[in-house]
Amino acid sequence: MAIDWYEEFVDTDHTPGPDELVALYYFEPAAGISKEEAVGRIASESSTGTWTTLFTMPPRMRDLQAKAFEIEGNYVKIAYPLALWEEGNAPQLLSGIAGNVFGMKALESLRLIDASLPADYLRHFKGPHFxxxxxxxxxxxxxxxxxxxxxxxxxxxxxxxxxxxxxxxxxxxxxxxxxxxxxxxxxxxxxxxxxxxxxxxxxxxxxxxxxxxxxxxxxxxxxxxxxxxxxxxxxxxxxxxxxxxxxxxxxxxxxxxxxxxxxxxxxxxxxxxxxxxxxxxxxxxxxxxxxxxxxxxxxxxxxxxxxxxxxxxxxxxxxxxxxxxxxxxxxxxxxxxxxxxxxxxxxxxxxxxxxxxxxxxxxxxxxxxxxxxxxxxxxxxxxxxxxxxxxxxxxxx
Known part of the structure; x- marks a missing residue:
């Protein structure tokens, strides 16, 4: 049952919109875990998911799910709705895309390579003064x-x-x-x-x-x-x-x-x-x-x-x-x-x-x-x- 749940976080037909944050990871699944399940777990853990299947999920929460949309070898791109991120809060961003995901047993290794930050996210930051x-x-x-x-x-x-x-x-x-x-x-x-x-x-x-x-x-x-x-x-x-x-x-x-x-x-x-x-x-x-x-x-x-x-x-x-x-x-x-x-x-x-x-x-x-x-x-x-x-x-x- 849990496998089905993780697959909900994988959508290779998804095209990220201009208001979505996209993260690029290198990943290696643990023994016995498929690539699809591994990337589904990354997307799940870094957004709305939990370790067990939830049978009742309000539709608005589905809209907050991250989506692993491009898997190329051991690289995956994951799109995140903007609503997942507090405005101007860099520690909170790291808590999501660079947080618990590094400790998951389903992964042998995981590396956050980059994240593309949308304009609506950037505008809450001041950047360098000079x-x-x-x-x-x-x-x-x-x-x-x-x-x-x-x-x-x-x-x-x-x-x-x-x-x-x-x-x-x-x-x-x-x-x-x-x-x-x-x-x-x-x-x-x-x-x-x-x-x-x-x-x-x-x-x-x-x-x-x-x-x-x-x-x-x-x-x-x-x-x-x-x-x-x-x-x-x-x-x-x-x-x-x-x-x-x-x-x-x-x-x-x-x-x-x-x-x-x-x-x-x-x-x-x-x-x-x-x-x-x-x-x-x-x-x-x-x-x-x-x-x-x-x-x-x-x-x-x-x-x-x-x-x-x-x-x-x-x-x-x-x-x-x-x-x-x-x-x-x-x-x-x-x-x-x-x-x-x-x-x-x-x-x-x-x-x-x-x-x-x-x-x-x-x-x-x-x-x-x-x-x-x-x-x-x-x-x-x-x-x-x-x-x-x-x-x-x-x-x-």
Whole structure:
């Protein structure tokens, strides 16, 4: 009897309407489960279904059922009526299309690849406050990538040492100095001390170069603490805040997007923990979908990998990812992305980082073009000439 119930969620004759949200999954059924039953269970669990057959179902509820409408090998597209999704609520969307479905015994594995969001769903989200052009205007940088570097080692510097390396970085021509993902407010480098020290060095570097200088200072914490840290950054004349967006979650990021916008701060989204979701090619959530959700919520830029550095990711993935955050319309790419019109949602910068050094930069630009934020860190700070140059530089002050 239960099999019949799941089959009600499969309709290969269905054509999604413009007001339906469509999700693309890769799936592998568990032993003894047919593909049809497996996709019916995904559609059921992520919409109105339950584990048992219900004999009385009001007709209006049938209208809310998701429909698996296209099965191609181990890929399935599922259409969802718009009424299933609360307006402007990204966590609720994830609860459906990326929730219980991952724990079902009927599936050996399941991967959410992408979801095409209809115009009526998008209009309840604000997206990025600035857009790429707004960021370029703010930083007075046009026609080239924005650049930044992370003081290395990741943690260990005092606030003053960190700011000292920051000053060197800015004087070396970089636009940004970036905290690492695990540097927040540690006993030897408190957030407040770092902000003050960095502000002094930023003002000096701006005075000496005549260029706008900024930093991605990491405010990651509980939501209320992040708000206070964002306020301190604004008080000290900063225009950015950095958040580890995967670990803090979509709810906190959405709250901080509004708070930061009110303060005139752009959000630099670090993707720490993303690989827990996206590294297994058969299970979890793709990076392009994580990036899409973060653009929807409204970050100014997000890490997308390099395709040539130390972290996993292919050139094709990097291109899809860059399009996902930058383009007004992203085209479907077989088994990697669905068609998406972004409407009034502004663009965000992809951030290329991870094992980059100057020799790899041309390869990165071949993939991304000039609309990106380029982070080169260990590849500079680990250079044998770096220590000598630093001491030499101090002699000139």
């Amino acid at each position: 857009g790429m052009e707004g960021i370029r205007d703010m930083m007075k940088v046009h026609g080239r990538p924005l650049t930044g570097a992370v003081p290395k080692p990741k943690v260990g510097f005092t606030a003053e040492e960190h700011a000292e390396v920051g000053y060197e970085t800015w004087m070396g021509g970089f636009d940004f100095v970036k905290d690492d993902e695990n540097l927040t407010s540690l006993s030897f480098n408190r957030f407040e001390d770092r902000v003050r020290a960095m502000t002094t060095m930023r003002d000096r570097a701006e005075q000496e170069t005549g260029d706008v200088k900024s930093a991605f200072i990491n405010i990651t914490a509980d939501t209320e603490t992040m708000k206070k840290r964002a306020e301190m950054l604004a008080d000290y004349g900063w225009n950015y805040a950095m958040i580890d967006v995967v670990v803090t979650g979509t709810a906190a990021v959405a709250t901080l997007r509004d708070h930061c916008s009110d303060l005139g701060l752009a959000i630099h989204a670090h993707r720490a923990m993303h690989a827990a979701f996206d590294r297994d090619e058969k299970h979890g959530i793709t990076m392009q979908f994580l990036a899409k959700i973060m653009r929807l919520i409204g970050v100014a830029q997000i890490h997308t990998g390099t395709a040539v550095g130390k972290l996993v990711g292919t050139k094709a993935e990097a291109t899809v990812l860059a399009d996902m955050v930058r383009e007004k319309h992203t085209n479907a790419v077989d088994h990697m992305a669905l068609d998406q019109d972004w409407g009034a949602i502004k663009s965000a910068f992809p951030v290329s980082s991870g094992g980059l050094h100057p020799g790899l930069v041309p390869d990165v630009l071949d993939i991304y073009g000039s609309d990106l934020v380029l982070l080169v860190s260990g590849g500079i700070h680990g250079h044998p000439k770096h220590a000598g140059r630093r001491h030499g530089h101090h002699a000139g002050n």
